[in-house]
Amino acid sequence: MTKMKTVYDTITGPAATVLNIQRMSTEDGPGIRTTVFFKGCGLACSWCHNPESISLKPQVQWLENRCIGCRSCVAACPEEALAFEAAGVVIDRERCAGCGACADACPSTAMELLGKKWPLGDLVREVEKDRAYFEQSRGGITASGGDPTVQAPFVAAFLRECVARGLHTALDTCGYSSRQSLEMILPHADMVLFDLKIMDSAAHRRWTGAPNERILENILFIRDYMKNAVRPSSLWIRTPLIPGATATIENVTAIGSFIAEHLEETIERWELCSFNNLCRDKYRRLGIDWEFRDAPLLPRSSLDELADAARGQLADPSIVQWTGAPRVEKGAEGGPEKRHLRLVKGCTTC
Numbered sequence: 259m260t261k262m263k264t265v266y267d268t269i270t271g272p273a274a275t276v277l278n279i280q281r282m283s284t285e286d287g288p289g290i291r292t293t294v295f296f297k298g299c300g301l302a303c304s305w306c307h308n309p310e311s312i313s314l315k316p317q318v319q320w321l322e323n324r325c326i327g328c329r330s331c332v333a334a335c336p337e338e339a340l341a342f343e344a345a346g347v348v349i350d351r352e353r354c355a356g357c358g359a360c361a362d363a364c365p366s367t368a369m370e371l372l373g374k375k376w377p378l379g380d381l382v383r384e385v386e387k388d389r390a391y392f393e394q395s396r397g398g399i400t401a402s403g404g405d406p407t408v409q410a411p412f413v414a415a416f417l418r419e420c421v422a423r424g425l426h427t428a429l430d431t432c433g434y435s436s437r438q439s440l441e442m443i444l445p446h447a448d449m450v451l452f453d454l455k456i457m458d459s460a461a462h463r464r465w466t467g468a469p470n471e472r473i474l475e476n477i478l479f480i481r482d483y484m485k486n487a488v489r490p491s492s493l494w495i496r497t498p499l500i501p502g503a504t505a506t507i508e509n510v511t512a513i514g515s516f517i518a519e520h521l522e523e524t525i526e527r528w529e530l531c532s533f534n535n536l537c538r539d540k541y542r543r544l545g546i547d548w549e550f551r552d553a554p555l556l557p558r559s560s561l562d563e564l565a566d567a568a569r570g571q572l573a574d575p576s577i578v579q580w581t582g583a584p585r586v587e588k589g590a591e592g593g594p595e596k597r598h599l600r601l602v603k604g605c606t607t608c
């Protein structure tokens with residue numbers, strides 16, 4: 259029987275490499291959102307919560323607890339990138355081409371391919387399934403990552419299709435992108451979530467792999483763009499609070515001063531995202547020795563202090579809020595407030 263053509267089949271365009279589609283997100287913009295995590299990022303933040311999203315290339319990971327030791331993956335690999343040793347499957351990441359043959363061959367889903375190609379029509383169809391939630395909560399779609407601007411032509415086309423269907427759209431970006439990429443995407447994004455991580459450019463390079471001048475230029479470009487455009491109409495700034503890196507009074511004060519001088523009339527919210535280490539296992543599975551592996555969460559007193567420093571810079575301190583889970587001190591009664599437990603799920607601290 260011939261498959262009936264749907265409206266989605268008429269959407270043509272390239273495919274994008276997508277790491278994950280997260281439904282029911284409450285932290286990536288207003289309302290309930292479906293967040294599409296695109297692979298690829300121009301930065302490589304030392305604390306990145308989604309290390310598997312940094313490379314544009316699909317990657318494989320081995321999940322030890324699912325492996326039955328059959329060695330089918332080793333036999334299937336055309337690049338001879340796999341070996342089965344005493345400790346289990348070892349991946350030579352220099353050789354791996356990210357083809358996914360090992361994952362296809364694995365009978366127990368112990369080899370997983372991170373990053374899947376999504377044609378435009380399929381992705382639009384997938385996110386539109388959540389329309390009822392968006393309508394009830396005034397939510398929508400968020401393009402996140404990685405950094406979605408790395409796949410700008412696709413992301414622009416994807417958000418354009420979402421807007422055409424009456425869905426609210428958000429771009430969540432680290433800001434390290436070309437002007438051309440932003441110009442492609444901004445007309446189709448109702449809001450922008452933009453990271454300002456570190457004001458000192460040398461420190462920015464130390465922790466993220468790149469200086470921050472382009473990022474600062476881009477946020478000012480977005481501010482000016484918003485003055486004359488229908489979209490975006492809303493801008494949130496996000497700052498990850500990473501112990502020993504960004505979570506200093508000096509850094510938060512410097513970002514606050516920049517916001518006060520250049521952005522305060524434009525932004526709706528400045529969110530301070532507390533560090534969490536829930537991604538520890540992701541680094542282990544990718545064979546990366548993560549420098550924040552043993553870093554503790556920040557205590558509530560530090561988060562309050564940093565938020566106060568941020569508020570102290572602004573004419574309207576009410577736009578500052580911190581999110582995430584504080585450290586529970588030994589002997590403290592109860593645990594983190596429910597609000598914070600919920601937030602840690604969504605706050606990607608990247």
Ligand code: SF4
Nearest residue numbers: 335354355357358360
């Ligand atoms: S993804 Fe392809 S190249 Fe990489 S280990 Fe698996 S089979 Fe080999």
Ligand code: SF4
Nearest residue numbers: 325326328329331364
């Ligand atoms: S194919 Fe899967 S189950 Fe078999 S050795 Fe490889 S990872 Fe383990």
